[in-house]
Amino acid sequence: MRDPKTRGLIIQIVLIIAITAFAAWLISNTMQNLTRSKIASGFGFLNYRAGFDIGQVPIDYTANSSYGRALVVGIVNTILVSGAGIALATIVGFIVGIARLSHNYLLRGLATIYVETFRNIPPLLVILFWYFGVLTVLPLPKDAIEFPLSTYLSNRGLQMPAARFDAIAIWSVLALIAGIVGAWLLSRRARAMQLQTGQRPSILWPVLGLLIGLPLVVFAVTGFPMTFEIPKATRFNLSGGWHVRPEFLALFLALSFYTAAFIAEIVRAGIIAVSKGQTEAASALGLSRRLTLRLVVVPQAFRVIIPPLTSQYLNLTKNSSLGLAVGYPELVAIGSTVLNQTGQSVEVVAIWMLSYLGLSLSVAAFMNWFNARAALVER
Amino acid sequence: MKNLVKTLLGASIIALSAMPASAATLDDVKKAGTLRCGVNTGLPGFGYQGDDGEWLGFDVDYCRAVAAAVFDGDGTKVQFTPLSAVQRFPALQNNEVDLLARNTTWTMNRDTALGLNFVGVNYYDGQGFMVRKDLDVTSALQLSGATVCVQSGTTTELNLTDYFRSNNMEFQPVVIESQNDVNTAYEQGRCDVLTTDASGLYASRLELANPDEHVVLPEIISKEPLGPLVRQGDEQWFDIVKWVHFGLLNAEELGVNQDNVDEMVNSENPDVRRLLGQDGNFGADVGLTNDWMVKVIKAVGNYGEIFDRNIGPDTPLKIQRGLNALWTKGGLQYAPPVR
Numbered sequence: 001m002r003d004p005k006t007r008g009l010i011i012q013i014v015l016i017i018a019i020t021a022f023a024a025w026l027i028s029n030t031m032q033n034l035t036r037s038k039i040a041s042g043f044g045f046l047n048y049r050a051g052f053d054i055g056q057v058p059i060d061y062t063a064n065s066s067y068g069r070a071l072v073v074g075i076v077n078t079i080l081v082s083g084a085g086i087a088l089a090t091i092v093g094f095i096v097g098i099a100r101l102s103h104n105y106l107l108r109g110l111a112t113i114y115v116e117t118f119r120n121i122p123p124l125l126v127i128l129f130w131y132f133g134v135l136t137v138l139p140l141p142k143d144a145i146e147f148p149l150s151t152y153l154s155n156r157g158l159q160m161p162a163a164r165f166d167a168i169a170i171w172s173v174l175a176l177i178a179g180i181v182g183a184w185l186l187s188r189r190a191r192a193m194q195l196q197t198g199q200r201p202s203i204l205w206p207v208l209g210l211l212i213g214l215p216l217v218v219f220a221v222t223g224f225p226m227t228f229e230i231p232k233a234t235r236f237n238l239s240g241g242w243h244v245r246p247e248f249l250a251l252f253l254a255l256s257f258y259t260a261a262f263i264a265e266i267v268r269a270g271i272i273a274v275s276k277g278q279t280e281a282a283s284a285l286g287l288s289r290r291l292t293l294r295l296v297v298v299p300q301a302f303r304v305i306i307p308p309l310t311s312q313y314l315n316l317t318k319n320s321s322l323g324l325a326v327g328y329p330e331l332v333a334i335g336s337t338v339l340n341q342t343g344q345s346v347e348v349v350a351i352w353m354l355s356y357l358g359l360s361l362s363v364a365a366f367m368n369w370f371n372a373r374a375a376l377v378e379r
Numbered sequence: 380m381k382n383l384v385k386t387l388l389g390a391s392i393i394a395l396s397a398m399p400a401s402a403a404t405l406d407d408v409k410k411a412g413t414l415r416c417g418v419n420t421g422l423p424g425f426g427y428q429g430d431d432g433e434w435l436g437f438d439v440d441y442c443r444a445v446a447a448a449v450f451d452g453d454g455t456k457v458q459f460t461p462l463s464a465v466q467r468f469p470a471l472q473n474n475e476v477d478l479l480a481r482n483t484t485w486t487m488n489r490d491t492a493l494g495l496n497f498v499g500v501n502y503y504d505g506q507g508f509m510v511r512k513d514l515d516v517t518s519a520l521q522l523s524g525a526t527v528c529v530q531s532g533t534t535t536e537l538n539l540t541d542y543f544r545s546n547n548m549e550f551q552p553v554v555i556e557s558q559n560d561v562n563t564a565y566e567q568g569r570c571d572v573l574t575t576d577a578s579g580l581y582a583s584r585l586e587l588a589n590p591d592e593h594v595v596l597p598e599i600i601s602k603e604p605l606g607p608l609v610r611q612g613d614e615q616w617f618d619i620v621k622w623v624h625f626g627l628l629n630a631e632e633l634g635v636n637q638d639n640v641d642e643m644v645n646s647e648n649p650d651v652r653r654l655l656g657q658d659g660n661f662g663a664d665v666g667l668t669n670d671w672m673v674k675v676i677k678a679v680g681n682y683g684e685i686f687d688r689n690i691g692p693d694t695p696l697k698i699q700r701g702l703n704a705l706w707t708k709g710g711l712q713y714a715p716p717v718r
């Protein structure tokens with residue numbers, strides 16, 4: 001008991017036993033309550049026919065698919081909107097965050113207004129605002145705004161021709177992969193030569209040839225195995241083609257601009273955290289302001305930025321569950337339908353929690369990896 | 380969002396609590412001094428709040444009728460809980476309400492797997508479609524390719540898919556959580572079609588900016604028998620709500636109404652005498668007083684009066700009795716006798 005190591009071990013064992021016991025109690029109590037209230041339980045329903053249609057199906061799904069499959073569609077849709085949202089939020093957040101420190105008064109003022117506005121509105125309102133805003137501004141499909149290349153914008157969303165590839169197009173994909181591998185080998189060789197001789201041979205053209213030329217040639221040789229599906233006006237809608245729905249647009253824009261406000265503050269704090277001496281040293285070396293920012297400030301700021309940035313990414317992912325309010329078929333929206341049709345609320349809620357846990361842990365794992373790479377490497 | 384929180388809460392109550400096998404709802408209600416009734420968040424005619432915040436509607440009157448039976452004629456002793464489509468079942472299962480009267484379709488799944496009991500059908504409904512007049516659609520069979528707005532958590536999602544599939548038609552669903560947002564999306568032109576129970580369509584149409592620009596199509600694509608429901612496991616409470624419903628129907632059939640109930644007490648008709656507690660011990664047998672129906676009718680009237688007052692031809696909804704006429708008048712409403 002005196003030994004801190006044994007003590008730690010014992011505490012851990014006790015803790016594990018306690019947690020396991022609590023989980024066991026939770027499950028058995030749930031089962032008992034369900035049976036007593038005569039409510040059905042179990043996960044068997046996941047294999048039953050779902051019987052409902054979903055607005056946005058990125059993977060194969062029809063009403064004949066199972067409830068389990070429907071939930072997978074929901075997860076994929078959650079990942080789609082979160083991924084796109086994280087990308088845009090990061091870009092906007094960095095721009096606004098840097099603008100907050102700009103010497104230009106107007107730019108700084110605008111960035112401040114942006115941050116203060118979005119930070120102080122509940123995300124649900126932001127989403128509803130974008131949704132009904134988007135719907136009000138855009139015309140009915142029969143008066144759709146037409147862009148070149150058969151692209152249309154209406155309150156049914158953005159529709160453009162979709163490329164459909166024949167099976168033989170796989171060769172072009174293989175060629176592209178081969179090109180990427182080749183380019184990587186080339187750049188490795190170039191780097192080795194640079195280390196040896198101090199001269200880096202120019203590999204721009206061969207790399208471009210490998211990455212773009214090779215796949216294109218293969219594509220041509222196989223006879224351009226691609227057709228375009230063009231959106232066509234039907235009685236009610238434009239159908240066919242590639243379709244970005246207003247529900248996605250609204251949720252994506254709302255989540256991005258909302259989260260960007262928080263990211264901007266994180267970026268600002270990160271930049272301020274880099275000591276002034278670093279900037280002064282950089283300008284003493286004759287680096288321009290832009291180069292200073294890129295080579296000295298940002299890499300160091302990243303170390304401060306990444307951990308809080310991770311939690312913003314997690315927030316965005318979780319906030320995507322508000323999609324239910326505007327009809328975006330993400331995990332919670334589809335789960336609600338499943339829950340409603342089967343009545344198995346405990347099971348569906350458990351699936352929600354596990355899915356979000358999984359998504360969050362994946363984002364966190366990726367960001368930790370990224371963080372480890374960005375960490376100070378002392379030479 | 381609120382709905383989601385409620386769902387989560389519901390699930391955690393099931394997981395964490397030692398749920399009492401609440402067997403004596405009548406005693407609980409009497410002890411609490413109010414009936415906790417789950418109603419719609421706002422469906423004109425069925426369950427909604429008037430200008431002064433007072434609860435009104437066809438389903439709301441059912442809550443009041445049960446309260447009048449339990450509280451010796453006092454139909455005001457009701458605590459209303461507005462519930463969305465998604466919230467309603469967990470709320471009843473978790474004992475947050477004693478009775479759910481919220482235009483809810485009686486389906487086998489809900490009656491069995493959800494651990495609930497429907498007491499009867501107080502409104503025979505069916506799912507319909509509403510479209511903009513200028514689309515020149517006259518039949519639901521012309522709707523292939525349309526975008527359809529529908530509220531999540533209802534029976535309507537499933538019916539919709541079944542109907543379009545069996546008629547070899549395609550559609551694009553837009554499934555939104557709150558009926559208000561569904562209506563707004565439809566009004567903004569996000570969808571060509573709004574679908575829900577026909578009763579709900581008439582109610583929703585009233586809330587649109589220009590009701591005359593929209594038509595309800597003739598097709599009724601499903602059976603939506605709506606009725607009040609209670610939890611399984613308390614037979615007495617189930618019987619009470621069930622017989623309040625049958626009592627209202629029998630009263631209409633026997634010509635007993637709010638105005639004449641005091642005279643009808645002296646009627647010679649044995650059916651009327653039993654209904655109003657002059658003969659037999661029927662009220663006491665379900666745990667109420669024998670004059671329970673006198674109290675109920677004084678408070679809310681008979682079935683026909685409830686119908687006419689809230690949704691009938693003289694109200695903005697202008698709904699005809701149709702299937703909801705008594706069986707003696709060519710409808711489906713039929714109650715077992717008090718005998």
Ligand SMILES: N[C@@H](CCC(=O)N[C@@H](CS)C(=O)NCC(=O)O)C(=O)O
Nearest residue numbers: 420464482483484533534558575579
């Ligand atoms: N009868 C159907 C539909 C009931 C339902 O929720 N109807 C909608 C449309 S009429 C409604 O009442 N919405 C009002 C609200 O949620 O506030 C069911 O039981 O699932």
